[in-house]
Amino acid sequence: MYSGASNFVEGVDKAFMLIMGISIFFLIGITTVMIIFLFKYSRKKNKKPSTNDGSIKLEIIWTAIPLVLVMLMFYYGWVGYAPMRKVPDDAMLVKVTGKMWQWIFEYENGKTSPDLVIPLNKPVRLDLYSPDVNHSLFIPAFRVKEDVVPGYDNYLWFTPYYIGDYEILCAEYCGLMHSYMTAKAKVVSQEEFDVWLADFTPIEKESEHPGLLIINANACTACHSLDGTRLVGSSFKDLWGAKKIVLVKDNEKEITVDEQYIKKSIYDPDAEVVQGFNKGLMRSYTGVISEEDANKIVEYLKTLKK
């Protein structure tokens, strides 16, 4: 477990060891004493209980010793933590957007990626940004976590020490697909990273369809891909005009995807459930997406058909 995947592992794990060590010592010690008392002073053996009801000296001792120990623990925790707030100047900057329910990592040259690709042994600073609700970026192997709060400029940083793939999880509850809001941190060599970073086509902002903007703003893409991959819901690619089997109150029915069907799916998704997908996952967007915006979505979906 303690593989030392980042520069913080040692400090954090030292604090773990110290606190757990002291804790286990006291837990076992006190429990043992308690059990010994139960036997040694059981009513069978001891019919003359003492009448001693206190001792100032003992009270002072068992106030002072725990006080010293907890101060020690506090100190170790603080020492392990303080560097997490001091970002080195040469850290590579990555802007992280956490939104319902996906992570997007954006590099300084404009490249975006669903996974965090980073070069070995180089400090990275993650600037955390959320357009919707609270999330929390958590990379257990690196011992880092910081909440992603709308309106706040939170950040975290670390230096990865080993090449490999590590889990990125969302630790702050953020609604329906919270547990699926995961990504990978991929630590690669500097050379590999440079090649990867250079390889992309910048998105031309002005060409974005108004319907796509609405789809992005409402995070439909967390469940519906635009490129044919199957996520929680079906892909929007080639959706328009497709023939599908849907379940209406458990009865199968064949439909063709048209304007009316798409709108119904947006406003009342559980009325007609596409075969092979689960009901109850997509919320109704009644009151969230206006009729006008729904039309734009329909227009955009038309453009996704070859």
Next chain:
Amino acid sequence: MSGLTQEHAQPSYLDQQGKYKGLLGWIFSTDHKRIALLYLYTIVVFFLVAVVFGLLMRIELFFPGQDIMSPQTYNAMFTVHGVIMIFIIVIPGLSAVFGNFFLPILIGAKDVAFPRLNLLSWWIFLFGAILAVLSQFAGSGAPDTGWTFYVPYSAESDSNVVIALTAAFVLGFSSILTGLNFIVTIHRMRAPGMTWFRMPLFPWSLYATAWIQVLATPIVGITLLMVIAERTLHIGFFDPALGGDPILFQHLFWIYSHPAVYVMILPAMGVVTEIFPTFSQKPVFGYTAIAISSLAIAGVGYFVWGHHMFTSGMSYSARWFFSFLTFIVAVPSAIKVFNWLSTMYKGSIDLKPPLLYAISFIFLFMIGGLTGLVLGSLATNVQVHDTAFVVAHFHYIIFGGMGFGFFAGMHYWFPKMYGRMYNIKLANIAWGILFTGFNFLYFPQFVIGMQGMPRRYFDYLPQFQVGHFISSIGAFILVTGIILMIYNLIRSAHKGEVAPANPWRGSTLEWQISSPPPLENFDEIPVITGKPYQYNTDDLGNE
């Protein structure tokens, strides 16, 4: 046995005939003992509901992927489980049941200071509880925000958040009124000769608790109202989309909810403090230290709320300052543990079910408290915050502490409350199953939490499978224990052997009156001449 046979002028509170008969005689009774039982029954019913939700969640988590419910249902389930457990059971629990029943008796009074207000508190409580249930079924779907109602999600989720918030708000009122009632009762109603430092320690813990209830609950009340205003009137307090500050919500929420943890645990500490001396037949060790440490916990406990927010984006100085105070507040709890232990030292220990529960309280509470240090330390908090580790930690504190404290109190005072004794052998067996199940259920969550299993996850990565599996097995064992325990108590309330006035050789006032107590507790208000917990042990040899 002390050989006291009581003949009271009045009938027992169970047989008493007031203005109303039957059920009405209960729900309109202002007798503190009847009100205590009203709370008890309400709480048990809701507890069982929340237990079922907990069990269903554990079944879902047996294996990765979707098993028996959808993510939306799961999210609603942990929200409702949390809301019911925290606001209906754990916060009011011990004060409302054992506080109501025994506070007046322990200080030699006929009732609380404001008996009608006391009844009103129960009615408000019932109303809040019904609202909480309603929020599950009425309108747009069960709330799915978690019991913490974090903004902005709670401002945006289109589930039934407003009713759930109102329920929490109403329940808060009941809690404030009970607290107020207890403070006045303790100040004004102590029997002649009962000075502050002759008062038993359970009332001391209730006193510290009541102050927290009165001072802290209004803050969460206002906060919840602000969220309601935000949702309905779109006033931007917390939601950044409306120009608010989401972290402000977290501060306000925890300013209440952290002290609330002490509302849960302090009375439980008070209960076991009564049990150790009785079953050791030895005066409590360090009376003053235990009394003062309750006040210290209540006092310092106000200023540690920030430890729930170390990763929220608070300033760096706030982070280390809250961490520092969090470590300080651990000390008074440690003092109590040492004093309980010393109470047993050289005692004459009778290991009956109440004591079994009390020592397992110490064990579980220690695990909860010590893992709290892991959470209070900045470096380690980063790793375990918002993971299964936190879930395990607070279940050890709340269930292992408050819950086992409640069970301890139940088995201690049962013969007094119902005038009948439960089956001791069965109680021991139920305890064994409960204790085993408890540790199987929650301990693995420490391990997977440290490995990075976040909380409130409907689904999980395959490496957490073993931990989840063991935990789910533990849930079944635990529930078996609970059912057996409740069965034993319910059966014995009707059919148990008739209990004597003082089955455990207790020395506090409740054991000087008959079981069950008469309507106004004492025919004549007792006069107190010395410290509590003095035992006459000359006849121990003859037993």
